[in-house]
Structure formats: structure tokens, C-alpha cells
Amino acid sequence: MSPEGFVEVAGRIEAELAKLIVGQTGLLRDTLVALLAGGHVLLEGVPGLGKTSIVRGLARALDVTFSRVQFTPDLMPADITGTTVIQEDERGRRFDFQPGPVFANLVLADEINRATPKVQSALLEAMQERTVTAGGTTRPLPNPFYVLATQNPIELEGTYPLPEAQLDRFLFKLAVPFPTDAELAEIARRTTGSSEPELVAVASAADIVEMMAVARSVPLADHVLDYAVRLVSATQPDRSPVPDLAGYVRFGASPRAVQALALASKVRALLAGRFNVAFEDVRQNARPVLRHRILLNFEAEADGVTSDRLVDRLLETVEADPVAAR
């Protein structure tokens, strides 16, 4: 696939999603970027903002297998990964593995923070290794494999915050914003009429895999990569150039953050019509990549400091290209 084909397919996907989702163009672009970068996405927002609708729309716009798991406290790991059951036929009884819902190209983990850590951890291998091990056998997941999880930030009772290791495996954490008045009106018009928008699949799983390969071939110059590295490094409390950051951050971003910035920036560069990664690509990916990887301490919560605010401070402080600034 050529870069032009990449842009065209991505445009078609966005166009299909726009039929279902009113506004939220930034959110849709970020979701698509993560998808084409091969990363998982954690969508966070209050109920009713369309988190699930986005994922469902994406599943319909892509010709891929889709499964949805509603996470609840009584959910068991096997309910997700699958389990071995006794099968009896003309050849006799035997144990067969019954794949769980995780064996799909696109998995919607709805309200992921309602499941127990035990269940949440069941996704670790699937998200990182893209395999599932059950009954002593490791089985690969289909390619592409995405986990799009949602969570509600305001309901704390009966929820289990995702462990850091789990969070780190999400390429992006996207905050779903509240729609504008105009968008609200449009939502009402679309969803209360006689018919609902019909989405058609505009890209296959193979297209997505090919697009991922094209994205990885985008050149990333050293000085741009250096900027990404300096940004991630600056999240570390002991080496940050931002004075406030050290007092509010418990742990900075992991090396996965650099990988996420690089990959996501390559996708964004292509979507912007460029054949190279720009500083702006890195800047646009900084929030979704870093916001869930910067672990704040109690002082930050007490002072109302959010990770987004710290990332913004980082972007203000860390100079993109010191050479050009001379």
C-alpha cells in the first residue's frame, strides 16, 4: 500500500465513523491513530458520551471480528480468555479449548475498571504478547488485535483501578469530551429519527495490517526522536526540567511511552500528508501517550493537578529543537 492509499483508507474510516459519531473529530482521529499504530486504547469519560458507540462504529466500519465484554465484578478470567471443556463425539471424550471473546480483532472491554484485578490481569498477556495461554497451551490472537476499553472516572464505588502495568499497555488513553450544544442537537436529531445511520465496512483486517506496515516505514529523524525521548525523560521526577513536576509525580512514563510516541507520530505524519515525523506530531501525541503513564502522588490530587496539566507544562518547557532556536 502506498502512502496515498494509506491516507485514503484512513479517510474512509473516519468518514464512516463520522456518520455515527457527532463531532469528536479529535477523539476519532486519536482512536484511528492508535488503531493504525497497532495499539490499544483506553477511553475514559462519563456515561453517555459515546465511548461504546465509537468502538461499535469502528467495528462496523472495519471488516474485522468484534466482541464486546461487559466487565463486572463477578467476571472471571476464563470468561474472557476462554476455557477448556469436555467434548464428546463419535471419537470419544476429549478436552477442547473454547476461545473466549478476546479472540477477536477488536475487543471492547466495556467498563474495564469494574472487573477485579484478577480479571484485568487476564488481559495482560493478550494485550502485550497478543497470545492467550490456557491449559498449558499458548494460542495466538488474530491479527490485528485491539483492545478498546472504556472506563467511568466518576464512579469509584465498586470499581478497581487498573494496575500500572495494565495501564502502560494501552497506547493511548483518550478522554472523551462533552459535546458542544450544536453537537448535542445533532446527536438528538440523528438518534431520534426514523432511521439510524448505516455504516459499511470500508477496510479489511488485511488493509489494517498493511497500513500498520506502511506507518512503520515512515522515517523518524534523530532530532525528532530526541525530542520524544527528552519529553518522556522529563516525566521522571529526578530529571525533569519542570520544577512542579517533581513534587507531584510518583513515577514517570516508562520506555513504552517513547515507543508509543514514535509509532503514533509516524501514523499522524502520514495522516497529515507528510513522509516524515514532525515535532508537531510528537506534541499532538504527548497527551494521549503520557497522561496515563505519569503516576501522580497524593499532593497532586490534593492540589487538583492533573497529568494533562503536567504534560502541557512539559510541552511548554522542553524545547523541540534547540539548534533551530539559536
Place this chain on the structure above:
Amino acid sequence: MTPDQVVPAADLAAALEPFRRRALIDSALRWGLLSLAAWCLAMTVLLVWSKLSPTAHMVAWAGVLGALAVSSAVVGWALDRPGILEVARVADAQLDLGERLASAVSFARSPGEMGSRLRADAVYHAQAHRAGEAFPFRRHRREATASVVAAVMVLGLVLAPNPQAGALRRQAARSEALAQAKEAVVTAERELAKASSPEAAKAVAALRQALSRLGAARTPLSALVTLSELDSRLGSLDNSNFEAEQEADAAASAALAGSPGASELSRALAGGDLKAAATALRALAADLPKISQRQRKALAAGLEQAATEAGGRADGAVKGARLNRAANADAPFADVLGRAGTDLAAGRTAAAGNALGNAAAGAEASASAASAQQELQAVQAAVRNAQAEVARQAQAELAGTGRGGTASGAQIAANGHGIGAGAKSRGGPGGSSGSGTAAGSGRAPRSGTGTGSGGGTASSGATSRATRPRLREGSGSGQAGPGPSGPGGNSYAKGRNARSAQVFVAGQPGRAEQVVGQKLGNGEGVATTGYRAVLPAFEKTALQGLGSQVLGPEDQGLVRAYFSSLGDGT
């Protein structure tokens, strides 16, 4: 996205070449502005310093600083020249090209479609912009502003009056005076080096020693001391008395004027040409047998008359000078002439011829010695001229700085002026009448040397207090001109904390001791000394002092004439 096309790395380099050239100019401009600002700041500091302290050679300093600034700018530019990747990064930032150019440079040789597309995209965007857009001169507004501000400061300081201008002028004059003094000594040494007489050799040695000391001299005073000592040493080598000798020659010439066959000799003596006189004497000796008896008698009478005239004039100093040397120790020139006349009158022509031959040989030797003495005197005159120049400079400096010394001729009865020294000395009450010009100097027994100048008028009973210089003590010279009558006052100098023990100019001996801290009174009851008894001592002191005084040759002649007149009066 730009259309798919294969773009080699060379095309990318060609597309970026205008940017590279412009970046080099941009970098040169930046370094130029920085160096200009640095030069202006350094000049500001230098100019401020020059207004606080006299600083010579400002133009040279500015040139040195300018050369430093330029060389620093060149070195800085050479080391800081931007590479092509840096150029591309700056252009990306300035033109908002999304790191296209720098990425293309980074992946200039990357194979594959994406690399080629990247280069094509970069070339397309590079060609869509002018290099000047990426490197506008306004980028260096900050450096330019700093340079302009610093330049305005420099201009303001240059145009502002310099309080040290007077001091600078004095420094320049001082340097020039010292240089002229050295030049004079060098010239004199060069001239005398050609001569072969023993006096010339001694003079050359003295000149070289003085030159060495002049090289280390930093003030007109120290140069003055050196020149004075040199003058004294040269003076001690001069044994001639040309005036008396010329008188003697003229007298002999007049006596021989009417003598037969002696007209050439008479003319040569009248003109002071001793070589011609020697030739004429030999010719006369050769002609003796040829002339008549009557002519011999007349010539004999003329020779005897000439001997008498020359001998009479050659009394005193002349006897020990040229005419004596002309013959030999046993037979002075006048005697030789007289003997020739006597022999000729007695008819001893051969003996007379021998005597004239001896006189001729002596005249030749005397001519040679006279030539050496003339050269020595010429050198001495040059040294005195240089001495006068340096003295004028020293005087000007003291007058300019308000540190005038004392008019040490404080008790000169008439006006006293001149350059003298004797720092922290004071004049005393005058005690006599008369008039004259005097300058004096003194050396206090404490350490140090200083000089000063000033003038004063003292009359009987008056007190003249001179300005005290800051130097502890000094030395100097004075000269007393001829007064119409009577001895002048004392000229003395002394240190503030110590007595001066030396009297330089004629006056009343012993007065110097009395004037220290007490009034002289009207002179009654003061022991006096006979005039004749003290005159030789004063004359000797004055003549010795002339060698170290700051007086021109004419003034020194006046001193000699003054003492001569005193001697005549007795």
C-alpha cells in the same frame, strides 16, 4: 502529498545549497554583530579608563581591539559554521516545514519508496521558498540592537571632552624631548667616532655611557641630570681657548702684514688657517736666501714684532694652549718666531729657516689639534642644545602640573629667574643690592632628587618663598648674569628638613648658614671676607656648576664673562 517521483540525494543537496549559502552569510552576520558589540564594549571600557587616567595611543589600542574582535569573529564563524543538517533544521523551523528538510537530509541516502518520497517532498518545499525567508536578517535584531547601543556609547565617549588631554600632551612632549635628547647624543657619538684624538675617544665613551642612561630615563629630570653630567665631562675635555688664540693669531698677523714675503703667512694667521700658515712658513723659509738684505732686516723686524705681539697676547691661558703646542715644550711658538727674527737679523739665514720650519711643523700639529677641539666643542654645543630642550620640557611639566619648584636665587638682589631645584626649599631674606639673573639649585642631604623652577624678585630685606614641589629634594642649576654693580645675593636651596650646605653663586659667603631660620639683619657685626679671597672659589664653583646646569651655551658664556669681569675689576 507530493507526486511519487525518484529523487536522488544530489537533487536534495542542490535544492538546499541556496539555504546553506544564506546560512553562512547569516552566521557571518551574527558573528560580525557580536564582535562589533564586543569591540564597542571594550572600547567603552577603554575610553572610560582613558578619561580617568592618561592613556596614550588610543588609536593603536582601538586597532588592536578591533583586530582581536575581527579575528575572534572569524574564528568563531569558522568553528560555528552551520552544517547542512543544521541549516535544514533552522529552515524547517523558520518556514514551518514540519521537519521535512532536516528529515530528508537525515535520510538522504535511505533506500526505498518512503525515503525517495521524503526527498521529493523536501525538494518540492525547498524550491517553494527563498533562502532569505528562512534566514532573514531580522533574526539578529538582538545582536544588532546591542551593537548599536554599544556604538552609541563609544561615540558619546569619543565626543565627550577628555580631562586627560593636557596630561597626554605633556606625555607626548616628554617623550619627544627624551627622544630628541637621545638622538642628539647618538648623532654626536657618531660624529666623534670618526675622530682619532684621545679627547674624542674619551668623549665617545662618555656619550655612550650617557646614551645608556638616557635609555633608562623616564623623566626629563633624569635625562637632564644625565645630560648635565655629560656636558660636564665633555667640558673637562675641552682645553682650547679659541678667542685668545685668535687674538694672538690676529696680532701676529698684523705685525707681519708689512713684512716682505710674509703676506701669505699674515693672511693665513688672520684667517685662523694654521695649515695655510704652515705652508706659508715653509715657503718663507725657502725664500729666505733669495730675498735682499734689506728685506731680510724688515722681515726679521716683523717676525720679532709678531713674536712680541703673539707672546703678549698668549699670556695666561693661551700660553698653555695652541701656540705653546705649536712649537715644543722648550720653544713656544712666539719664541720660535722671535728666534727666527733674531737669526735673520743676525744674518743666520739657515738658522732662521730652521726656526721657521719648526714653527711650520708646530702650526700643522696645532691645526690638527684645533680640528679635534672644534669637533668636541660642536658636540658639546649639541649636547647643550639638547639639555636646553629637555630643561624646557621639565620646566613646562612643572609649570603645567602646578608643582613648580623654587626660585633658588631667592636672595639675588635683582630679579631672579630660571630653572632650579631644591624641592621643599624656601627662599630667605635678601641682603644686598644689584641686579642680575640667577638660578640656583641645591641638593639636600636627604635622599631623592627633584627639580623645580620658578621666579622671584628679591630686594634688600625681602623674603621670597617659592612654591614647594612635592619631591623631597632636588638638584638643579642656576646662572647669574652680569650685574651692574656689586655682588648679587646668595642663591641657595635646602631641603625642608635639612640644611643645604652648598652655595652656588657668588654672594656673601657664610650667609647661607645664617639665613636658616633666622633673620640676617642689616649686616652689621657679621664677619666679612675679602672679595679676592672668595672670588676664585665662587668662580670655580660656578664654572663646575655650568657643566651640570640647565643653561644654553650663550647663557653659559654670560656666566664666564661675568666672572671674567669680576676678575678684571680687581
